Amino acid sequence: MGLIKSLKLKNFQSHKESQIDFDEGLTVILGQTDQGKSAIIRALKWVLYNEPRGTDFITAGSKFCQVTLEMEDGSIIMRERDGQRNRYILVQNGQEQVFEGFGNSVPLEITSAHGIPKINIDRDATSAANLAEQLEAPFLISESGSNRAKALGRLVGIHIIDAAQRTTLKDIFDAEQRRKVLYKNIENLNNELLSYQDIDTIAEKISNLNDALKKLKQNKISLAKLIQMRQELESVDCEIEKNKSILLKLDFIDRMETNVTLIDALYVKHQYLFGLTRKLKQVIDSEKIEQDIISVTQSLALIENSYFTILELNKTLSQLISFNNNFKDNDKSLKHVNIILGKTQDVFNAEKKLLESQKLMEIAKKYLLIYNQWELVNQQLDFQKKVVGKYGQLEKTEQYLNSLTQKLSELFLLQDTKKSMINLELSIKKGNDYLQKVLNSLNKMAKEYSKILEKFAICPTCLKPIDEKTTQKIVLDILN
Structure with a gap:
């Protein structure tokens, strides 16, 4: 646990600017009513435990509030608050650290620096054992019997046994719940197995149906081949009928062979006459050229x-x-x-x-x-x-x-x-x-x-x- 050397308050409730030096051991603050005694306790809680919330503790007419805590080892913890800033400043071993955005908790470095955390009496119960406000009962006197027992149990280590007991009871309860769920699942699976009693008969039927399906597919393939062969056969029959009709129309081929021989003889005579005609045309063209020469000479x-x-x-x-x-x-x-x-x-x-x-x-x-x-x-x-x-x-x-x-x-x-x-x-x-x-x-x-x-x-x-x-x-x- 750390020891507080001094406390400085600036614009905190009734304290415009105050400084309090502490001594070793228990410190009691005495004074008349409304002189700021409770404000000092609140300032300590604000630095140590981030309590209270809000900005109501800022002195009326001021916009800035600051509480500085100096520890015996030389560490300085400073808490500041204004309209925009809400931060801790830790000066330790000549180094300064600034903490912002910590919400409702206290930064771990601040708690480690002052060493005065709240005591955990139970999982959901804590107590500031180092501070007591005005008219507050002595430590644990105002707590309930169960909390006092838990606090004393923590002093002698019984809280470990209590925690082990709670964990064991929870494990037993969880195991019992799992056992019930497993028995329920086993019962559901047995009920489902009843619907599969005829599975061997059904498997045999499925096997028979698969064999029948394979035969059906083979028959379908054979049928398609037969249909294709029948179509090809029909086309072949049509071609045969066409060829028969063509053969009937080709009866005149014998007569055409005689006509071809006659046409060959006529073609030879035609070539001979065409040659004579071409020579005659050349002679006529020569005469025409001579006439053109005479006409040109005259012109x-x-x-x-x-x-x-x-x-x-x-x-x-x-x-x-x-x-x-x-x-x-x-x-x-x-x-x-x-x-x-x-x-x-x-x-x-x-x-x-x-x-x-x-x-x-x-x-x-x-x-x-x-x-x-x-x-x-x-x-x-x-x-x-x-x-x-x-x-x-x-x-x-x-x-x-x-x-x-x-x-x-x-x-x-x-x-x-x-x-x-x-x-x-x-x-x-x-x-x-x-x-x-x-x-x-x-x-x-x-x-x-x-x-x-x-x-x-x-x-x-x-x-x-x-x-x-x-x-x-x-x-x-x-x-x-």
Whole structure:
């Protein structure tokens, strides 16, 4: 058992801040009524046994309560309580430990530190033998006879015999209960065994039924095989009937052998006649070629006229190529203009760029007209190509065809030019859209600028007052 050296109370009931030093042996606290004697006992119980519960013992007007217990071995047990904290602090051998969340019990380390636990008189009965409150009877005098006997029995060790007796009686009672349950189970099992008296007869019946079931399964398999064989036999009978009918229809085979011999002879004659016909056709084709040569020779003057026409078309093609080169230069100029339009941020030059785009649109329309003329020339070239194609056997005509092939390659070049013109039109359209957006933005900013000028009525340059007429004039100058 530990010895208490001193007790410090802070804000505990009537004690704002008190300290009590204890001596060895029995300590009796004396004094007048309502001077805090019972509060000291309650403080000791609060530290030693976590009693009483709640916060009613905190001094009125204070929010914090602290009781410190110093033991003879130097250990310090501190109990604190406020609105949020409820803890023990143990300082032992220079080390501090904090205990929280212990509920209604006392931490084992605290009990071991002070060594003043409650005495267990029985399993459900305890007694604080080291503390006695005011008007309390001496130790064990106020207890019942059974508790006094149990306490004295603990002093001499009889409580061990009592515990052994209780355990033995409990074991005897439990064994008796188990014996009754086992006898009850045996009786139930015997009753259940009565229902299995005919088990040998039933097992023999089951064996006979299993044999019958096996035979039944075998018969079922045999029946399925027989049914399948009958179906196959029926299909074979059907095939036999079909073959019989086919054999009856093949009675004319003998006559067909004679006809085949006759057909072979006719086929040989047909091959001979076909060869003669092919030779005759070759002779006719040779005569037709000779007639075509004579006709071509007679049409030589017409070919010469076609030659001069082709020369004129070649001249026209050269002009179109020149136009194409000019168109490419204009296309580069237009791309340059688009780059300038993309980089420009000066809205006041928008109208000037719009006029330049309109001029480029007119140039594009001119080239589109030239392209249409080129398509007409292309049609004439196709016509001349067909005319010259009729005289493919003449060397002069081959030269014309080579020239026309070159013209076709140039025609493809002009078709690429047409695609470039279409792209040019799209670029001009995008430029016009951009210029329109710039003009719309300019008008919008001019209106907002006009509102700002009307609101402040001050010239932004000279900071002089201006009227509405002057404001409108400034806006018109911006737009023009």
